[in-house]
Amino acid sequence: MHQFPPQDEWLNRKLRLQQKLDECGMKGCLVSQNVGIYYFTGSMQTGYLFMPVEGEPTYYVRRSMERALKESRVRTVELGSFRSFGMQLEADYPELGEPSGELPLLGADLDVMPAQLYLRLADAIPRARLADASAILRNVRSVKSPYEIERISRAAEVVAVALETGLASLREGMTELELMSVIEYSIRRNEHIGLMRMRNYNQEIMTGIVASGEAAAEPSYFDGPAGGRGLSPASPKSVSLRPIGRNEPILIDIGCCVDGYVIDQTRTAVIGELDPDLRAAYDTAAEIMRISERSLRPGGIPEEIYFQAVEMAKAAGLSEHFMGFGRDQVKFLGHGIGLEIDEWPVLAKGFRAPLEPGMTIAVEPKFTFPGRGVVGVENTYLITEFGCKALTVSPEKIYALP
Numbered sequence: 001m002h003q004f005p006p007q008d009e010w011l012n013r014k015l016r017l018q019q020k021l022d023e024c025g026m027k028g029c030l031v032s033q034n035v036g037i038y039y040f041t042g043s044m045q046t047g048y049l050f051m052p053v054e055g056e057p058t059y060y061v062r063r064s065m066e067r068a069l070k071e072s073r074v075r076t077v078e079l080g081s082f083r084s085f086g087m088q089l090e091a092d093y094p095e096l097g098e099p100s101g102e103l104p105l106l107g108a109d110l111d112v113m114p115a116q117l118y119l120r121l122a123d124a125i126p127r128a129r130l131a132d133a134s135a136i137l138r139n140v141r142s143v144k145s146p147y148e149i150e151r152i153s154r155a156a157e158v159v160a161v162a163l164e165t166g167l168a169s170l171r172e173g174m175t176e177l178e179l180m181s182v183i184e185y186s187i188r189r190n191e192h193i194g195l196m197r198m199r200n201y202n203q204e205i206m207t208g209i210v211a212s213g214e215a216a217a218e219p220s221y222f223d224g225p226a227g228g229r230g231l232s233p234a235s236p237k238s239v240s241l242r243p244i245g246r247n248e249p250i251l252i253d254i255g256c257c258v259d260g261y262v263i264d265q266t267r268t269a270v271i272g273e274l275d276p277d278l279r280a281a282y283d284t285a286a287e288i289m290r291i292s293e294r295s296l297r298p299g300g301i302p303e304e305i306y307f308q309a310v311e312m313a314k315a316a317g318l319s320e321h322f323m324g325f326g327r328d329q330v331k332f333l334g335h336g337i338g339l340e341i342d343e344w345p346v347l348a349k350g351f352r353a354p355l356e357p358g359m360t361i362a363v364e365p366k367f368t369f370p371g372r373g374v375v376g377v378e379n380t381y382l383i384t385e386f387g388c389k390a391l392t393v394s395p396e397k398i399y400a401l402p
Contacts, residue, residue: 043071107133266378296388
């Protein structure tokens with residue numbers, strides 16, 4: 001059953017964004033993306049949110065106004081003609097129209113805003129300069145509240161049940177699609193909303209990836225260490241109609257979304273036994289996870305955690321298999337998670353801002369062997385004041401079926 005955030009949740013989110021806008025010299029921020037609008041208003045109807053650097057935000061709604069008024073936790077008004085949006089903004093926020101030496105700077109979620117919309121907004125709001133505020137917005141959302149952590153934890157419980165349900169049905173000769181169908185049926189019955197959102201352009205995700213043997217190691221456009229064969233070139237990732245065989249790795253990389261909040265976990269299974277070198281690679285992935293856990297604490301530097309994992313893979317003689325293979329290797333170890341799969345921070349080169357309590361991060365050391373399969377593990381962690389806490393509840397092991 002849907003749980004509403006406590007009332008002070010909206011105030012805290014607003015104040016955090018306003019503080020960062022002020023630090024960057026912005027007079028306000030326009031949010032156009034559904035996820036961002038939902039985060040700050042509690043509603044996901046078509047429109048735009050304007051967050052001033054001081055004062056109360058306004059949610060300008062095109063449709064459905066009726067539903068937005070029921071759901072929104074901020075001031076909500078009907079959006080007039082788009083051409084007059086600038087005048088509507090200035091009427092609500094007179095400080096934007098005040099003459100000064102230069103036009104006021106307004107942030108916007110330019111990392112996800114279509115170019116056509118940007119040009120239309122620039123034309124509709126001629127007395128302001130639009131600047132990229134995507135880093136600000138992503139930083140605000142990187143630290144989770146107790147409500148958000150509880151929702152992610154609930155999603156973890158749903159996934160744990162689905163994994164056990166799927167494994168109980170697993171049989172030699174069963175197709176990847178049949179196994180995924182069992183898993184999806186379980187999570188849908190337990191309030192999975194049916195999708196998991198990604199922010200990056202042209203990146204899509206289903207429930208996750210269930211792939212076995214060489215099909216799991218087939219490369220794809222997906223920005224992850226494993227793609228999967230997929231059902232067709234129109235969906236070139238995740239499950240296929242391939243039958244699952246004996247003594248081959250089965251990658252079960254699944255998630256769940258409850259009230260918008262996502263969990264991400266991976267487990268490796270096998271009917272029979274893994275080859276010794278694949279088992280050794282899995283053990284290296286588990287060792288990388290244990291060492292990474294020590295650094296998942298306030299003050300930890302994301303890129304240093306990534307570099308440490310790269311060196312461990314190298315020491316094990318597995319560099320060419322770590323997080324993909326060849327030119328399809330990805331250059332990260334983990335990613336923030338929340339309303340989207342690919343949130344900040346990222347355990348990757350270039351991310352040097354220290355970890356903070358309240359951040360939630362999926363860590364996924366994996367090894368890809370072309371023609372044979374993928375082995376590895378993925379857990380979602382909460383950064384606490386004293387270290388990290390696993391939100392994932394499925395036992396971390398190789399699930400070996402007779």
